[in-house]
Amino acid sequence: MINISNDITKSKTLPGVFYSSEEMFKLSLEKIFTRNWQFITDDTVIQKEGSVYPFKFLDDVVPEPLFLINNKNIECYSNVCTHRGNILINKAGEIKNLITCGYHGRQFNHCGKFKFMPKTEGMQDFPSDIEDLQKLHVGKWKQFIFTNLEPNFSFDQLVKDMEERVGWMPINEFHYREDLSKEYTVNANWALYCDNYLEGFHIPFVHNDLNNVLEFENYKVELFKYSNLQIGIAKDKEICFDLPKDSKDYGKKIAAYYFWLFPNIMFNFYPWGLSLNIVKPISKKETKIQFKSYVWDEEKLQKGAGADLHKVELEDEEIVENVQKGVVSRFYKHGRFSPSMEQGVHHFHTLISKFMNL
Numbered sequence: 001m002i003n004i005s006n007d008i009t010k011s012k013t014l015p016g017v018f019y020s021s022e023e024m025f026k027l028s029l030e031k032i033f034t035r036n037w038q039f040i041t042d043d044t045v046i047q048k049e050g051s052v053y054p055f056k057f058l059d060d061v062v063p064e065p066l067f068l069i070n071n072k073n074i075e076c077y078s079n080v081c082t083h084r085g086n087i088l089i090n091k092a093g094e095i096k097n098l099i100t101c102g103y104h105g106r107q108f109n110h111c112g113k114f115k116f117m118p119k120t121e122g123m124q125d126f127p128s129d130i131e132d133l134q135k136l137h138v139g140k141w142k143q144f145i146f147t148n149l150e151p152n153f154s155f156d157q158l159v160k161d162m163e164e165r166v167g168w169m170p171i172n173e174f175h176y177r178e179d180l181s182k183e184y185t186v187n188a189n190w191a192l193y194c195d196n197y198l199e200g201f202h203i204p205f206v207h208n209d210l211n212n213v214l215e216f217e218n219y220k221v222e223l224f225k226y227s228n229l230q231i232g233i234a235k236d237k238e239i240c241f242d243l244p245k246d247s248k249d250y251g252k253k254i255a256a257y258y259f260w261l262f263p264n265i266m267f268n269f270y271p272w273g274l275s276l277n278i279v280k281p282i283s284k285k286e287t288k289i290q291f292k293s294y295v296w297d298e299e300k301l302q303k304g305a306g307a308d309l310h311k312v313e314l315e316d317e318e319i320v321e322n323v324q325k326g327v328v329s330r331f332y333k334h335g336r337f338s339p340s341m342e343q344g345v346h347h348f349h350t351l352i353s354k355f356m357n358l
Contacts, residue, residue: 004353008346013335016327018352019189025284028191032263032355033058037139037146037158039265039278042176044143046070050096050110054079054089057149059288061281064149066136069095069110076147077112078134108133142171144276152358153226161224162259166269168244174273174294180301182310184289186317188324190264190281191352193289196320197277198260198344200230206315213238213304214255221343226351228344230258232305239271239304255305260344262351270306272297285324289313 002018005011018024038058046053049070057064065079067089079088086103089095098107098115106117112133120126139146139155141163146155186193196202200219204211218233234240234255241254259267264279273296280288291309295301302308326332337346 002353002356004346004349006350008337008339008343011337011346011349013337013345014191014349014352015334016329016332019192019324020284020328022284025189025281027356028352029058029062029281031358032352033062033281034149035152035355035358036263037148037151037155037261039276040068040145040147042143043074043140043145044176045092046074046145048094051092051094052089053092054087057147059280059282062149066147068138068145068147071110074138074140074145075111076136076138078136080133081106082114082131082133083117111135143174152355158226158261161227161229162261162267165229165248166257166259168247169269169296171274171294174296177293177295180293180295182291182313184291184313184317185282186287186289186320187285188287188317188320189285189327190279190287191348192320192323192327193279193287193316194260194264194348195345196316196323197258197266198228198230198348199342200232201338201341202319206319207312209308210305210312213307223343223347226262228260228347230260230344232256232258234304239300241271260348262348263355268306270300271304272300272306275306275309 002014004014040055041053046068047070049072051070053068055066057066065087066076067079068074068076081088081101081103083101083104083106086101088099088101095110098109100107104117107115109115112135114127114131136147136149137151137155139148139158141159200216203214204216213235215233215235220231222229222231232255234253238255243250243252243254257269259269261267266277268275268277274294276292276294278290280290282288291313
């Protein structure tokens with residue numbers, strides 16, 4: 001079992017085997033990812049009533065077939081026919097009447113309720129509730145949609161601190177820019193990538209340009225139950241947020257709010273808008289990173305802490321891939337946390353410990 005002390009001054013980091021073991025990787029998918037909220041899409045893909053959006057919960061590593069449907073409220077259901085397991089919906093679109101299985105004609109209404117199947121004469125105890133499609137929980141913050149296979153805590157617990165801190169921004173009006181969005185593949189374990197994100201300790205050593213616009217000594221971390229926040233303070237004359245007077249941070253020169261939601265979602269707010277980063281495991285030593293850009297102020301693009309995110313990403317990838325090579329060493333067991341600089345990493349490791357031991 002993995003046991004991380006809650007006392008950062010005494011705690012050891014995750015063992016190297018967590019990042020290199022196939023058994024640990026598979027266990028983390030089941031223990032961590034199936035029990036936590038995953039970002040699926042934004043509401044622009046499912047705006048009309050009756051529109052549907054099929055997807056797999058976590059790509060090919062947790063490939064549970066699901067679909068979102070707009071029933072005035074956005075709902076999520078299993079995408080598997082309860083007769084013989086056929087996939088019901090194969091592409092996004094609009095369903096005007098019933099959801100009909102293309103294998104034997106079983107039908108469901110928009111709320112997943114079984115309505116009809118031909119040739120059922122003579123069936124006993126039919127139909128029953130098991131004919132209905134399984135309904136899943138949906139979480140929605142602003143335009144962003146999440147779901148969870150086995151909820152361990154409410155969606156509100158995940159996003160309420162982010163809402164309280166940055167909800168003053170007109171986030172619903174941020175517009176998605178595909179041309180500014182990118183996808184990367186990193187040759188490292190998903191948790192190593194998150195470890196790196198969750199501390200500013202490495203900035204002076206790895207990110208020279210970013211270090212030139214942030215005050216390293218004033219870098220701040222705040223911990224919440226299932227999320228945490230890193231605050232980057234701008235150096236003099238560097239671009240920062242124009243904060244409202246009722247903001248907790250009013251009067252500070254904030255260059256960036258880096259919100260992390262357990263286990264693998266980053267909401268990075270800059271004066272130009274939002275870089276939403278999703279960390280998706282592929283294998284024990286391979287990870288897909290999706291950068292989705294939502295722009296608020298075009299004139300502030302490529303300025304300050306939010307400039308040239310591609311360069312920052314490549315610098316992060318280089319160091320994380322190097323660490324992946326190191327953690328498999330027979331001589332590496334675990335490390336220790338810097339109490340002043342690695343609170344976010346320690347918080348992440350305690351949550352991993354909690355879920356791995358459930």
